[in-house]
Amino acid sequence: MDKQLFDDAIGEVPPSTVDVDAVIARGRRAVRLRRVANPAVAAGVAVVVLTGAVAYTLTSGDGGGAPIGGSPGTTSAMSPSSTTQHQPAESKVSTSSVDIVDDKVPPPPCGGRLEPAAEAAARLTLATTDAVKAQRPDLKLSANPAGDYPAGTPHGPLDYYQVNPTDPGVELSICDTDATFEASATTTTADGSGNIFVLMAPTWHDGLGPVCSYPGLGTRTSCVAETGPRGEEIVKQTADMGGGITMNQVLVHREDGTRILVQAENIDTSGKIGGAPTASKPPLTLDQLVEIGVDPALTMFPG
DSSP states (O other): OOTHHHHHHHOOOOOOOOOHHHHHHHHHHHSOBOOOSOHHHHTTOOOBOOOOOOOOOOOOTTOBOOOOOSOOOSOOOOOOOSSSSOOOOOOOOSSOBOOBOOSOOOOGGGGSOOOOHHHHHHHHHHHHHHHHHHHOTTOEEEOOGGGOSSTTOOOOTTOOEEEOSSSTTOOOOTTOTTOEEEEEEEEEETTEEEEEEEEEEEOOSSOOOOGGGSOOSSEEEEEEEEEOTTSOEEEEEEEEEETTEEEEEEEEEOTTSEEEEEEEESSSSOTTTOOOOSBSSOSSOHHHHHHHHTOTTSOSSOO
């Protein structure tokens, strides 16, 4: 349950081609350094990791669902997750590097008035519930046991919470580079039980990138890109999570500065945990997930 899911969805990144010395020099001039919570720092020993989201250029020229391909652009690896469910791609550059808030450019709305995190979470809970119900009114939603955050703290169905990877429970700005919003629910219909998971954050880079060129969660069985009704960059994927579990997943890069991951699986907890499927198929199709992801109400920046 953290921002690493975006990178998990994109898959393992090739070894970094970053000129570390140049990055460090640029970083000292243009960005702030963040110390890593490590006793060695107090002793004056710098043991740090180069971080930053994967930055690519999406090249779905026809906007009609063609698979994404091509070579990646400049990349760097995300900072390690605070949980054990998701393993980030590693970028090994020399024996040490610097933890830099690198060349991320915040979306323009981050420079304006921002909602408090708790207010944004409450608004997004209502908006996402409405969007899901609009696609499948017959879905019964209940709390998902895999959605506890912090550990041992349950949340209601599609009840958003802000993830703070360094200090869970402490509210951050919605434009903090470490923060994400997440929500999940168990779904029940006559066909059985499944789950829905949503992750939202500001968009820090120009595009989603060649997602389909790299391994994703599970074993990908399909992956296409398309352009949404308001110019959104959309990647639709399906994956075999093993043991009969199927995942439908949609990534949406919106013009309003919001990035959304929406996924549905045919298991009542989570395919990342494992177990036997509890339905024959996910509760929402790829097209239904797209409709949720492009819903104008699901935005980090209302008004």
